[in-house]
Amino acid sequence: MNLIRPELAEGLRRWSEVLASLALSGFGLWTLQSYDRFIQILGAAIIVTGLGLALLAWRRLRFQRDTEAPGIVQVVEGQISYFGPETGGFVGLGQVVELHLVDHGTAWRLVTPEEELSIPVAAQGADALFDAFAQLPGLRMSDVLTALDHPQPTRVLWLHASRRPTRLAKS
Template sequence: MSFIRPEAQAALWRWREVLLGSVLTALFLLWALSSFGIVRMIAFVLMALAIVLILAGIQRGRFRGKGGGQGVVQLIEGQVTYYGPLSGGAVALSELAALSLDGRSSPAHWLLVPDQGNALQIPIGAEGADALFDAFAGLQGLRIEHLLRIKQAEHPGLQVVWRRADVQSRINQLH
C-alpha cells in the first residue's frame, strides 16, 4: 500500500537527481557552517558537486517523458535497440549520421538515421527511452540545450537535432 499518489510518485522519480542534489546541498551547507578548517573546505567542495548534480538532474528531468509508451528501448555498449509492437531495429551510435525529432506523428518519434539502412523510429514515450539522453549526450557536437528545447516545443513537423560533421559538410557543399 502506497501513501503517495502515482502521479506524485512519477513526478518525484522524474526529478530524482534534483531532489537528491538539493538534500545533499543542504546537508553539506549545514556541515560547512558548523565546522572549520579543512573539514569546512571539504564540505564546500562536496556542496559544489551536489550543485553539479542538480544542474545535470534538471537536464535529465526535462528530457524524461512520462513513459508507458509503445515498445522498449535498450542501450547496450553503444548500440540503441528498439523493440516495438509493429517495428523495431538497432543502430550503433558510431554509425549514426543524423538525429531528428518527428512531431508529425502522435506520439512524436526520435529518428535515428544510420550511414546505411533505414532510420530507426523510437516513440519518445517508449519504455526505457530515458537511456537515450546518455546516448545523445555522447554525440560529438550535439548541444544538449538545443535538444531539450526541440523536445519540449510543440512544433509539429520534422526537426533535425544533430548531424555528424562530415554529413553536414557534404550538405553544405551541395548548397
Template sequence: MSFIRPEARVAIVKWREVLVGLVVLLLGLWWASGGGILRWIGFAVLIAGIALIVSGIQRARFRRGTGGPGVVQVVEGEVAYFGPLNGGSVAVRALSRLVLDGRSNPAVWALYQPGRPQLHIPVNAEDGEALFDAFASLPGLKTEQMLARLQDVKAEPVLIWAKDDRRLS
C-alpha cells in the same frame, strides 16, 4: 497499499536526480558551515550537489513519461528499440543524423545510420530516458537546444544533430 498519490509519485520519479542533488547540496552547506577539513569537504559536496541539480533538471526535461509503445535499451553504445510493430538497433558512434519527428503521435526520435534503415523510437517509449546519455555523447550536440525542441515539438521533422554538420553551429 501506497501512501503517495500516483501524481506525486510520477513527479518524484521524474525529478529524482534534482531531489537527490538538493539533499547533497544541503549536506554540503551544513558541512561547509563547520570548521577545519570538514569545511573544505563541505564545499566539494556543495559543488557536487549543484552539478547533480543541473544534470537532474536536464534529465527531467528529457523524460516524456512511460507507457509508450515499445522498450528502449542502451548497452555499450548500442541503442536498441523493441516495438510492437517494428524495432532495430543502431550504434551511437555510427549515427549520421538525429531527428525529432513530430508528425506522429507521440513524436519519435529518428536515428539514421548509413547502410541501415532509420530507427524510429517514440519519445515516451519505456526506458526512453536512457537515450539522454546516448544522445549527450554525440560530439557537438547542444543539449539545451535538443531539450527546447523536445518541449515545443513541431508537426514536422526537426534536425537535432548531424555528424560534421556546420549548419548546426
C-alpha cells in the same frame, strides 16, 4: 496499505534524483558551520557537486515524457535497440550520422549510412537515450531539450561532420 497517494509517490519517484542531489547540497551547507577550515572547503566542494548533479538530473527530468508510447528502448554498450509492436531495430551509436526529431516532437529518427530507425520519444526506456545522445560529438543537450519543449514538424538536431555542408569560398 499505502501511506502515500500513488500520484504523489510517482511524482517523488520522478523527482528523486533532483531531490537527492539537493539533499547532498544541503549536507554541504550544514558542513559550512564547522570551525575547521578543511571541513568548510570540503563542504563547499560538496555543495558545488550537489548543484551540478541537480542540474544534470533536472535536464534528464525534462527529457522524460509523461505520455506512454509503444515499444521498449534499450541502450547497452553503445548499441541502441528499439523493440516496437510493428517495427524495431538496432543501431550502433558510432554509426549514427544524423539525429532528427520528427512528427511534431513525437519520435527520434536515427540515420546511419545503411538504415534509419524511428523511436517514439515516450517509449518505455527512452530516457536512456539522454546519455546516449550526450556522447554524440558537438551535440548540445540544451538544444535537444529546447526542441522537445517546442516541437516542429521535423527538426535536424545533429549531423556527423561528414554530412555537414562545407562553406563555399568567396572568389
